[in-house]
Amino acid sequence: MTLKTLFEAKSVAIIGASEKEGSVGRIVTANMLKAKFQGKIYPINPKYSHILGVKAYPSILEVSDRVDLVVITTPAKTIPAILLECAKKKIPTVIIISAGFKEVGEEGRLLEEKVLSICKEHGMRVLGPNCLGCMNPRIGLNASFAAGCGLEGKIAFLSQSGALCTAFLDWSLEKKLGMSAFVSLGSMSDIEWSDLLEYLEKDPHTEGIFMYVETISQAERFKEVAARVAKTKPIFVIKGGKTEASAKAAASHTGSLTGNDDLFSYAMKQLGICRINTIEQFFNIALFMAKEPNLKGRNLTIITNAGGPGVLSVDAAVKGGALLSKLSDQTFANLNEILPSCWSHDNPVDVLGDANVERYRKTVDLCLQDKNTDAVFVILTPQDMTDCTEIAKAVVESHNSHKKPLFVSWMGAQSVAIAKKIFNESKAIFFEYPDEAAETFGILSSHLEKLKMQRETQIEPSLMKEKKKNRFVHQSSTKILSETASKEWVFSEGFSVVRNFIAKTKEEAANLAEKIGFPVVIKLHSQTITHKSDVGGVKLNLKDPAMVKKAFEEIYNSLKNLGKEEAFEGVAVQKMILDKGVEVILGSKVDPQWGAVVLFGAGGEFVEVYSDRSLGLAPVSKAYALEMIKETKIYSVLLGARGRKPCDIEALADLLVKFSHFIFDAKEIDECDLNPLIVTSDGSIALDARIVLK
């Protein structure tokens, strides 16, 4: 069901509306009136005939017209009865602002369950409970108890923290940042991320989506919906909890190499969502998107009247992901005409400390016209003769006669206070600190460029599901499978692996070796002895049947000498891999929230020391598999560092895709490692495999 009756409500009833000073019911009613709601408002309260000048009704059932949205502000325990009335009235959407549910303990939890079951039974959608409400400024809908209504605009702001909503709203009013939607999700008992994203995907007024996330409730659905929406409307996320205790310890390498928060970062990346790390950047990117949704690229031209802040901004821009524009020859020639001879002759364009209004104006004009520039960043420091305010006016005028994005940082405080106001009222984006500005631009522009590239190359979906094949379901009495059993399983799925063959006698071992092909390795086969090399149980590089037989005897004798004869159950014979390839790991584990997760990384002895690895939600697309591989440091070795022949990266990515599908389909597997997987220029083979069942 769509959320149109939430965001585009034509009639809103407020249950608990009141004239009582400071009551939530009064604030909501006043907010609706102040925002000049374009539809009808029905305050509901049996104690009043009119509330704030609007006719009031004793009950929702007394309203004869259709009502799209009901806002409930009465105490939690009154709500089930109210909802039954709403159901009778066939209300499609309800906002429960009231708190007092699961956050207050067991009693509240039961009450919330009751509320949800009523809504589910009657097909009502609920925002909240325990939320601030929501807004659509374009139609004057302010169904919230926030202090004021946001401005009309192009970005959607969604938050699980009501407090962050109020702070952002206050900030947005000063910055003149306009919103298409503003939603406090509260406890997120019913309406959750995917519902909102699906609505905003089709909302023509929304061009960017900003989410403060505490939890992703329905990860499976979110993966599909978010990946789809992010392709057309940029999504930005901020999420806390980096320092929370890691997920449960796990038995495999993959287990110890994934962390909850890290996994969240990878999930966002895979879904095409940009994760932002600080509130300041989150707010500023929202401001940028709201004022300049048409950023075309990441080539930045910096204009400054001071070298120092220019240098720091270049560092920050590059760190964020921007490029410095290579100014065209024409622009250079034009700048030479208007600037003193000792200008920087480079980007940043240093207009020098004595730059006046006209010099700034002309330089901004020329840079905005430059064909290699996607955006212009103007820095001003209040020097000797600098007229901060007049230069601000000139920059705004110049910007108004061009279509290109422009942002500014006027450094200082008192000297630039008026300029700041001028910029806030203009299309230009004002930042307090130049390096912060430059980094923010870098993050935003590089994310937008990545999305654009993906659209242009019509890249395959980041999550790709195939029809499941009929597969053998493995049964085992133990959770951790033996090396041999693990290997047989992945082998049966078509993965290249060094198989183990068990031999009980030396003749059997020699025969098996001949079948496998020399050279071979033989290892003690024993359920009880785990450290096989410590008891002389591993023999490498056996080149003929005689050597195999001798090695078999040596292993047996070694055990006999240790008095451990009874532990000898034969030997495992396997091919000896002579190719000195690159050791990598393919791994997987099932995350309680995200489901099956795959890992690619450097393998071998120090796999945990360097944590050189990347993660993905299974199944991964070929494009994302390539991204995963390229992100690691071992990638440079795979490319042929240190005189090696380059490995076939495409084939390795295909293998990773195949592995991710295997893991996604094999619902009985909890963890699976192929480690080490030896990759050479000719292909790859796993030397070891390990499977842990759920």
Next chain:
Amino acid sequence: MTLKTLFEAKSVAIIGASEKEGSVGRIVTANMLKAKFQGKIYPINPKYSHILGVKAYPSILEVSDRVDLVVITTPAKTIPAILLECAKKKIPTVIIISAGFKEVGEEGRLLEEKVLSICKEHGMRVLGPNCLGCMNPRIGLNASFAAGCGLEGKIAFLSQSGALCTAFLDWSLEKKLGMSAFVSLGSMSDIEWSDLLEYLEKDPHTEGIFMYVETISQAERFKEVAARVAKTKPIFVIKGGKTEASAKAAASHTGSLTGNDDLFSYAMKQLGICRINTIEQFFNIALFMAKEPNLKGRNLTIITNAGGPGVLSVDAAVKGGALLSKLSDQTFANLNEILPSCWSHDNPVDVLGDANVERYRKTVDLCLQDKNTDAVFVILTPQDMTDCTEIAKAVVESHNSHKKPLFVSWMGAQSVAIAKKIFNESKAIFFEYPDEAAETFGILSSHLEKLKMQRETQIEPSLMKEKKKNRFVHQSSTKILSETASKEWVFSEGFSVVRNFIAKTKEEAANLAEKIGFPVVIKLHSQTITHKSDVGGVKLNLKDPAMVKKAFEEIYNSLKNLGKEEAFEGVAVQKMILDKGVEVILGSKVDPQWGAVVLFGAGGEFVEVYSDRSLGLAPVSKAYALEMIKETKIYSVLLGARGRKPCDIEALADLLVKFSHFIFDAKEIDECDLNPLIVTSDGSIALDARIVLK
């Protein structure tokens, strides 16, 4: 010579003083008057009898009293003649504000040289040229053309960018940040970092030093002075240029593993200086130090009326280096008394969305009293009934009755504008964003704690020079020494290394092997063939004389078969190291700025892939050597990961110290690598060595 006549001048002459609107000479004179300079002011200009009401003099020679400081604002070309007059008058210190020297080309450079030689000859110290000037607000000294004078206070602000000076000054006035010194270094032709640090070290009014650095001019002196000063007065540095092209390519691993900017970071760390990455943090830490120089530790208690910003702040605090205080039982009990039952019962102390003035006041009181808390951070989001202004007043009142540092973030804009002013006027430190605040606190408090620990443990100086021993100076016709020559050199310096012994015949080889002890390795000795293993030129694990002789023949025959008989010059015999230790690298190179630099890191094949290494300026102290080792990831392996016996880290640190002294003293060496150095629980030995001469 001390800079007392600069900072504590009792009489100041301004050459070029003027009444002309907008002239630098007028601004400087007006600044001195406005700041209520406590000494005497002598405007110098033959055109005036009085300037801005003060008696003017036609020339400095006409002033009969002693003059401590002369500020020159006249054009560059007039300055040499002026300086000769100053010399005659025995002026100790001069500020040259005027530009027009080396920054404008060859002519300017020659003029600057002239100026400097006059000053040097007559023992005059010069600040500038091309600078904004300097201030000491405490005595009303504003010898600058900045717009206004800073407030009196405890921090020194030094900058190579005049523009950053003006921006900081403007900002400091709004924030009520007081300064003990404010210096624009300009071209830094004479007075430079070490001069200023040496003065500030002894200045009782300075408690923290903030430097915007573009270049370190005299690195050798800076190393000594800065390391000493940083021990008693915290130093903070911001420096741009991270994206500048790397240093010249170098022949060794160490060469490619060090980068200019990275080396700067390590140098600061080693000297005990805290490098800050953003202007915002740099300014905010200055504000913190100015308002709260007595921060005792890094245990932070967070009070918030909203969960979301609290979580983001915890992440940021921990990232910065802070700890979350464990509130005492007493504090818990007291909080339980005054807070609603559903408060967070943890740090952050969530006082809930409906927190009013009294709840905030009491909570702040209790947390400031908590014995486990070093600082309190109060977050407010403007919710429903939140009285942002009154709560700010209450927090300030509570803070005023305690001695503990307190900082705040009132989120939003319009709703918190008055509160922001209240905080700026108070002892409390105001931040725009809570996560930024928390991270800033973390960076500052952890740096101060580190300095404190170093003082308390009376740690040895970070740079420790020994008397040089008489050492053999190596002569060579080639810059890159052979493996054998490199090994002999480091062996002669007392480093444990697998030595090579050259044998021309198989008998010689067998004899050498017996002398060395079995097993041995023999390798082809040839000036022309570099990839010895490709031609079958390496034989490992030879256990007796017969095997050695056979191996010698095989190598010879292998070359003969390839038709490369003439390239055979015998074999190198060396001990075979069987211990499977940890491979590390000790390396060094000479940096053009900092001199000899040592490197410690993971060794072996993938040394460049993981760049797992740390750097230090030679010679390093034992304490810093330990820091270098502990910073790497391979450290966990050295500690005995994956079932290994732990290595002797102390001994390894001693080796690194010894290596750094060797490299510091051997002035003819440009680069030196011991790679791999095999470290076991019993000691360490270098398998290979490589020396490149200057």
